[in-house]
Amino acid sequence: MTEAIKSSLRDSKTARWVVLILVSLAMLTAYLFMEILSPLKTMVQNAYGWDNSQWGIVTGAQGYLNVFAGMLILGGIILDKMGIRFTAITSGIVMLGGAALKYYAFIAEPGGDILGIPSQVFLAASGFAIFCVGAETAGITVSKILVKWFKGKELALSMGLEMASARLGSALALFGSPRIAAAMDIPTPIMFAAILLLVGLILFLVYAMMDAKYDKEGEAVASESDSSDDFKISDIGHIIKNPGFWYIALLCLLFYSAVFPFYKYGPDLMVNKYGVDPAKAGDIPGWLPIGTMLLTPVFGTLYDRKGKGASIMILGAILLIVVHLIYWTPSLDTVGFAYLAVIVLGIGFSLVPSAMWPSVPKIVEDRYLGTSYALIFFIQNIGLMGIPILVGKVLDIMNPGVSDKLDAARESLKAQGLSASEVGDKITEMRIAGDLPNYDYTNTWLIFVGLTIAALFLAIMLKRQDKKSGYGLEKPNMA
Numbered sequence: 153m154t155e156a157i158k159s160s161l162r163d164s165k166t167a168r169w170v171v172l173i174l175v176s177l178a179m180l181t182a183y184l185f186m187e188i189l190s191p192l193k194t195m196v197q198n199a200y201g202w203d204n205s206q207w208g209i210v211t212g213a214q215g216y217l218n219v220f221a222g223m224l225i226l227g228g229i230i231l232d233k234m235g236i237r238f239t240a241i242t243s244g245i246v247m248l249g250g251a252a253l254k255y256y257a258f259i260a261e262p263g264g265d266i267l268g269i270p271s272q273v274f275l276a277a278s279g280f281a282i283f284c285v286g287a288e289t290a291g292i293t294v295s296k297i298l299v300k301w302f303k304g305k306e307l308a309l310s311m312g313l314e315m316a317s318a319r320l321g322s323a324l325a326l327f328g329s330p331r332i333a334a335a336m337d338i339p340t341p342i343m344f345a346a347i348l349l350l351v352g353l354i355l356f357l358v359y360a361m362m363d364a365k366y367d368k369e370g371e372a373v374a375s376e377s378d379s380s381d382d383f384k385i386s387d388i389g390h391i392i393k394n395p396g397f398w399y400i401a402l403l404c405l406l407f408y409s410a411v412f413p414f415y416k417y418g419p420d421l422m423v424n425k426y427g428v429d430p431a432k433a434g435d436i437p438g439w440l441p442i443g444t445m446l447l448t449p450v451f452g453t454l455y456d457r458k459g460k461g462a463s464i465m466i467l468g469a470i471l472l473i474v475v476h477l478i479y480w481t482p483s484l485d486t487v488g489f490a491y492l493a494v495i496v497l498g499i500g501f502s503l504v505p506s507a508m509w510p511s512v513p514k515i516v517e518d519r520y521l522g523t524s525y526a527l528i529f530f531i532q533n534i535g536l537m538g539i540p541i542l543v544g545k546v547l548d549i550m551n552p553g554v555s556d557k558l559d560a561a562r563e564s565l566k567a568q569g570l571s572a573s574e575v576g577d578k579i580t581e582m583r584i585a586g587d588l589p590n591y592d593y594t595n596t597w598l599i600f601v602g603l604t605i606a607a608l609f610l611a612i613m614l615k616r617q618d619k620k621s622g623y624g625l626e627k628p629n630m631a
């Protein structure tokens with residue numbers, strides 16, 4: 153009997169790595185769809201006439217349901233109550249449903265308004281909001297899957313590789329989406345990414361079959377009943393009394409708000425400030441996920457072996473200040489500086505997550521871990537929603553009349569019977585030739601500078617709290 157259990161699926165190295173490949177590829181498709189529109193800002197605005205505030209409404213939709221409707225918290229509870237298989241498959245279906253709605257918004261180009269918002273913007277934002285409920289729930293579920301299969305084995309490595317695979321998804325979107333859109337049209341890359349989500353759902357279904365087999369073998373009973381990772385409402389009271397939790401949750405909010413919204417505005421900054429061709433708008437920001445794919449596991453190993461978690465987060469926050477100062481400074485407007493900044497951003501964006509996520513178990517007790525991660529994601533989503541909206545609004549305020557001039561040109565081209573794609577191409581040409589204005593990001597970028605300075609302050613406070621409370625953030629993770 154013991155032998156039978158020992159030779160279970162969990163103890164099979166091959167089975168574990170197959171699980172890792174399945175869920176990592178599924179998350180790659182999720183992160184790819186997450187950024188599929190990001191490098192198309194210039195093209196979308198030129199083709200459909202969205203102003204920056206409307207772009208902010210769509211790209212900030214990540215948090216509408218996750219924060220306001222509490223869907224992230226609900227996702228945690230569903231994962232706890234209904235289990236991994238149900239939640240993985242459901243989150244895959246939700247992502248696909250949201251993606252289909254977003255695609256519809258672009259292919260159908262619906263006219264009129266919904267709740268005072270242009271219908272296309274409203275539907276694209278609704279689709280993205282639904283997609284993000286699935287994507288965030290999938291993120292929590294995959295963490296739990298990896299704990300189930302890798303606990304006591306290669307857990308940190310598996311998490312690092314899964315994150316690297318997700319980053320590859322972001323990079324593919326940033327490099328590929330504008331090229332496909334330039335060669336075909338804007339809806340096509342969105343359609344391809346949605347089809348890939350279907351592949352992701354199939355991967356989750358295959359995983360569910362393995363998971364069912366694992367559970368049948370009986371060994372999983374102990375793991376499934378290990379409630380340390382489960383979401384519990386009653387735990388919230390304990391967690392929020394811990395000052396260290398607040399420092400790390402707020403640091404997460406500020407830090408990720410200075411990075412993920414960069415994907416949404418960075419490509420357009422490259423076009424408007426550095427004169428990059430819109431068909432290659434994602435190329436420079438695309439090096440960010442590629443760099444982090446390679447560096448995150450390196451810094452993770454460094455933290456495991458040498459410690460200095462709080463100091464790593466401080467260094468990461470300092471690097472982020474440098475990056476956003478470079479992007480802000482008007483005179484640093486050559487492509488070389490754009491590359492330099494993205495390289496430094498890649499180092500910063502590898503340092504902080506590699507120390508942040510493994511530090512959570514040092515700050516909160518194991519039994520509150522699942523709840524803590526769900527709460528941190530919830531707080532983080534406030535920033536991922538609010539910052540793109542704020543940046544879009546401020547960009548419009550700082551560039552009075554620019555959107556109006558672009559609109560007027562668009563209307564006259566439309567009156568000549570050109571399609572949205574053709575109008576977009578023409579407007580792009582006119583902006584490159586200097587016949588139409590670009591957006592000046594200078595003042596707007598101060599939002600990112602401010603966020604990174606606040607992140608540095610929080611990272612210093614966290615280090616001080618670590619000294620006071622003895623979390624051991626500066627100590628190695630490995631004995």
Ligand SMILES: C[C@H](N)C(=O)N[C@@H](CCCCN)C(=O)O
Pocket residue numbers: 288291295311315318505509529532
């Ligand atoms: C956006 C998402 N909520 C997020 O924070 N993703 C992190 C990975 C978190 C992994 C936690 N085990 C990211 O850096 O992509």
